[in-house]
Amino acid sequence: MRLSFLSTLYERPGPWASVHLDTGRTAESTPARRELQAREACGALRRQGADEATGQAVYEALTGEPGPAGGAGRAVFAAGGQVVLDRPLATAPPTAVDTRWSALPRVAPLLDLAAQAPVCLVAYIDRIGADLEVRTPLGRRSAGQAQGLDWPVHRAGRDELSDSHFQRSVENTWEHNAEEVAKAIVTCQEEAHADVIVLAGDVRERRSVHRRLPAGLQDRVVESGHGGRAEGASAKLLDEDVKRAAEEHVRRSAAAGLDRFRSAHETAAEGVRPLVDAAREHRIAELFVCPEGGDTHREVWVGPEPDQVAVRRSDAHYLGEMHPSSARADDALLRSAAMTGAPAQVVHIDGVGSVPAGGLGALLRWPSHDGGHQ
Known part of the structure; x- marks a missing residue:
């Protein structure tokens, strides 16, 4: 993990107020809950010796607008009466409110709580193309589409089984579309710096795409039989597959x-x-x-x-x-x-x-x- 995002904390003198909050529960996103957490955090900082201006800056940050929806926590760092870094956490801290007034900012928990969630690229694949989505600790965003040929993509009925030329055309369309999806995935991975690539959809389509991805990306790829482009696909089961893939990446x-x-x-x-x-x-x-x-x-x-x-x-x-x-x-x-x-x-x-x-x-x-x- 690169630590360049911490450099602003070390370009000014301390002492520092460091606050790690659990904001993952729905109730904690309400103004009343934020105000209660802010008072608890600032009271603890004052007891540890924090100056009034820095405590007030922390209070205003914590009672302001909540962080990104779905976040599990929040880390706030302040010194000299100013909040210098306010970062969402992918994992909730072990305690609801953890404060520290110290010479250096208390950044060690930030590595474990915020930075261990890898960037995941999810491709929802069918025979025509794919929808791409990037998932980060801050949430999800669409990353565009890969659109292939839409005809012919279905094999002929019983009366046309002898038409080998048509069958080859269908196969060629599938292969062409898989190639287009693979190219789009490579481009998206480079732009998003994705650590994990999850291919979701029917087995034939996702494996065809998988084979076409460069050798350098193969160890990042995981296939899921859930959550493809088809209506009614299980998003919950796909989420579980993505979570397992992310956890395995962290372990590796x-x-x-x-x-x-x-x-x-x-x-x-x-x-x-x-x-x-x-x-x-x-x-x-x-x-x-x-x-x-x-x-x-x-x-x-x-x-x-x-x-x-x-x-x-x-x-x-x-x-x-x-x-x-x-x-x-x-x-x-x-x-x-x-x-x-x-x-x-x-x-x-x-x-x-x-x-x-x-x-x-x-x-x-x-x-x-x-x-x-x-």
Whole structure:
């Protein structure tokens, strides 16, 4: 996952108000419910030491218009009396209202709650063409159509079975239309950067399209026998197929990332101290965070710059910062990764096998002088 969308959070000083809300239930989209959540969040921020202007900015954001319909949650980040980032969440937070007043924005939950849902391209296919739809954590949108030839598309009746020329024409039309649908899918995938492609419709049509997709897309493709173009197709069953395909993509991505991490040897590190050293030297190429890991909430010390991070408060003096602030290790490392262009990957203990020790690991741009894993 690219972290460039977080860069605006690190271009201004803190401290920061970070609020994660569960907005998935219908009742929570009402003005009264939003006002109640806003008061609860701002009261918690004040008790943690937030200034009045920043608390008021959060209150106004939370009592304003709700986020995109169907969202499961919302993450709001504010500093200096201004909301800097307001982002919908694809997955609800574990608590209805979670607040944090801290030196760095509390962004680690955002990776797990907002960014793990892949972009899915769904093609509703029949013999004539296909309707294309893109699904993201923010909702669904039409992505146009692929329209092929509309005649001849039906095989002849019993009296015309001897007309082999007509039968070949029908077959040719089917094959031509499948080719057109495949081309449209390739174009749409490139434009939407879709991670998963779901082909929905009758088995013959979807498999014909599947065969025509480029080899580079084959590992993204899943077929579903539900929800085709025909009237009465089961949208609910198709939704379940799309959800399973998205979850499997997330699992495969996490597993592939850990495979890269475990096979890197000299260019991999795990644990707080080696990663802090790597962050100071801009050596993190890809960061891995396991929310269940014990090191994620370890205290480190930070200055205003991404490479001003230290394990001990006394070390921060050597980094040019006389008044360092306390921060969580995961948030400090995510800041360093975001500002040096390194992606991040969330992994879980229950999904992909062995995770980095303590829940924090990284692939490095070059090895450290004293070895990799520690």
